[in-house]
Amino acid sequence: MSKKYVMALDQGTTSCRAILFDKDSNIVAVAQKEFTQIYPKAGWVEHNADEIWSTQYGVIAELLAKTGVSAEEIASIGITNQRETTVVWEKATGKPVYNAIVWQCRRTTAICDELKARGLEQAFRTKTGLVVDAYFSGTKAKWILDNVEGAREKAEKGELLFGTMDTWLIWKLTAGKVHVTDYSNASRTLMYNIRELKWDEELLAALNVPASMLPEVKPSSEVYGCTDAELFFGHAVPIAGAAGDQQAALFGQACYAPGMAKNTYGTGCFMLMNTGSELYDSKNGLLTTIAWGIEGKVEYALEGSIFIAGAAIQWLRDGLKLIEAAPDSEYFAGKVDDTDGVYMVPAFAGLGAPYWDMRARGAIVGLTRGTTKAHIVRAALEALAYQTKDVLGAMEADSNIKLQALKVDGGAVANNLLMQFQADILGVPVDRPRIIETTALGAAYLAGLAVGFWSSKEELAKRWQLDNRFEVEMAEEKRAKLYGGWKRAVTRSMDWETED
Numbered sequence: 001m002s003k004k005y006v007m008a009l010d011q012g013t014t015s016c017r018a019i020l021f022d023k024d025s026n027i028v029a030v031a032q033k034e035f036t037q038i039y040p041k042a043g044w045v046e047h048n049a050d051e052i053w054s055t056q057y058g059v060i061a062e063l064l065a066k067t068g069v070s071a072e073e074i075a076s077i078g079i080t081n082q083r084e085t086t087v088v089w090e091k092a093t094g095k096p097v098y099n100a101i102v103w104q105c106r107r108t109t110a111i112c113d114e115l116k117a118r119g120l121e122q123a124f125r126t127k128t129g130l131v132v133d134a135y136f137s138g139t140k141a142k143w144i145l146d147n148v149e150g151a152r153e154k155a156e157k158g159e160l161l162f163g164t165m166d167t168w169l170i171w172k173l174t175a176g177k178v179h180v181t182d183y184s185n186a187s188r189t190l191m192y193n194i195r196e197l198k199w200d201e202e203l204l205a206a207l208n209v210p211a212s213m214l215p216e217v218k219p220s221s222e223v224y225g226c227t228d229a230e231l232f233f234g235h236a237v238p239i240a241g242a243a244g245d246q247q248a249a250l251f252g253q254a255c256y257a258p259g260m261a262k263n264t265y266g267t268g269c270f271m272l273m274n275t276g277s278e279l280y281d282s283k284n285g286l287l288t289t290i291a292w293g294i295e296g297k298v299e300y301a302l303e304g305s306i307f308i309a310g311a312a313i314q315w316l317r318d319g320l321k322l323i324e325a326a327p328d329s330e331y332f333a334g335k336v337d338d339t340d341g342v343y344m345v346p347a348f349a350g351l352g353a354p355y356w357d358m359r360a361r362g363a364i365v366g367l368t369r370g371t372t373k374a375h376i377v378r379a380a381l382e383a384l385a386y387q388t389k390d391v392l393g394a395m396e397a398d399s400n401i402k403l404q405a406l407k408v409d410g411g412a413v414a415n416n417l418l419m420q421f422q423a424d425i426l427g428v429p430v431d432r433p434r435i436i437e438t439t440a441l442g443a444a445y446l447a448g449l450a451v452g453f454w455s456s457k458e459e460l461a462k463r464w465q466l467d468n469r470f471e472v473e474m475a476e477e478k479r480a481k482l483y484g485g486w487k488r489a490v491t492r493s494m495d496w497e498t499e500d
């Protein structure tokens with residue numbers, strides 16, 4: 001049977017998706033399902049890794065059932081995932097020893113403080129391109145080994161495996177035969193040396209994580225193994241690509257040349273700029289990370305990671321119950337011309353780039369008796385744009401490149417009011433592509449290239465199509481005044497949490 005499709009599995013922070021792409025990069029069908037967010041304590045976030053697997057498997061089954069597509073028609077599968085989220089499981093049984101600790105979780109703040117007190121900050125920074133922050137996998141793995149009864153002993157005997165969600169899904173899809181990750185995901189663990197391309201012994205010793213737990217690190221576009229036929233609807237389909245979701249979005253946006261950048265607005269917001277073979281050492285609070293490994297080489301990116309973006313809109317919906325659905329935010333924000341001086345700093349999980357304050361917490365400031373629901377909703381939306389401006393400023397300063405336009409993607413870019421405000425507050429036009437599911441598209445491209453379904457990145461780059469350009473309409477003076485207010489608001493949220 002001829003191979004007509006590539007399937008992308010997008011294992012995000014709040015939902016699992018399975019998407020079929022045809023040869024012309026069109027989305028044929030999507031199946032998506034949310035899974036449980038577990039908040040055991042303030043600042044802690046967990047996922048049940050078994051639930052993630054069953055949710056992911058469920059959406060694959062749903063996609064095939066609703067399209068009538070046979071697994072045999074799928075040329076390859078590409079995996080993309082929420083990065084850093086850490087699961088440790090038993091090699092023999094496949095049973096996780098603890099819930100997956102999510103990238104947003106702050107429980108390892110004290111471990112990070114201790115690493116800093118031991119003078120290890122610079123070694124981590126130089127070797128991994130990251131900062132010592134609870135965000136990354138290394139301290140999460142250490143926490144599990146330190147806190148789950150018997151875990152360290154088993155790990156030392158080689159009985160436990162570590163993985164981010166790409167590794168977990170590949171292991172599950174191959175019925176426990178393949179334990180791998182790709183360069184982009186490895187570069188988010190705080191354990192991988194991005195210069196020498198190897199798990200770093202000094203860092204592993206500092207974290208007390210045995211190397212035997214770690215997956216083999218592979219290129220982002222390569223056949224890692226095939227799905228277990230019995231499990232996968234009768235067919236052994238090649239799993240041929242994997243990348244962290246933000247790097248996959250960079251790939252899907254066809255940012256293949258140094259200097260090209262994109263910003264993805266999902267749960268968080270992540271701006272990445274391709275820097276090619278060069279590793280930029282950020283002086284402005286950004287991360288250096290691996291974009292992907294492909295065509296026999298590794299390419300790098302500068303990254304500005306914003307922890308809470310669309311999640312602030314979800315909080316308006318689920319926490320405050322101010323809106324019924326995320327798109328309603330546009331309607332309510334549009335009822336007012338501005339926030340009337342109200343700012344929301346959604347530092348629910350501390351602040352990432354460029355501030356890196358694990359103890360920051362959310363704040364709403366500038367409230368008056370005249371503040372309405374519309375002002376608060378608008379302030380939440382505007383916070384996505386202000387945080388992006390913080391990061392773009394750092395990126396331009398680090399790279400010495402002035403962006404002519406910002407390519408955007410992710411669920412929240414459907415919001416036209418947000419996109420217009422983004423262009424206005426950046427003073428740079430914002431380009432929204434026709435396909436905003438670029439994360440999944442990037443994973444599909446990586447997997448399709450590996451099996452010859454598509455021939456080259458150049459062929460794929462030609463497919464990128466603009467949906468809408470949002471031009472700058474705001475005057476410079478107003479922009480400066482609004483942004484000045486944001487900077488003041490941020491200082492109010494910083495260093496707030498006093499207990500770990």
Ligand SMILES: Nc1ncnc2c1ncn2[C@@H]1O[C@H](COP(=O)(O)OP(=O)(O)O)[C@@H](O)[C@H]1O
Binds near residue numbers: 012311329
């Ligand atoms: N129209 C909208 N306006 C603002 N935010 C939105 C809108 N639609 C979706 N979102 C937000 O975007 C996020 C979903 O985007 P998605 O790319 O699916 O994220 P993820 O992959 O992180 O789960 C949610 O946090 C949601 O609140």
Ligand SMILES: O=P(O)(O)OC[C@H](O)CO
Binds near residue numbers: 011014082083245267
């Ligand atoms: O699930 P997303 O799309 O918000 O992405 C999460 C990031 O990969 C965290 O680093």
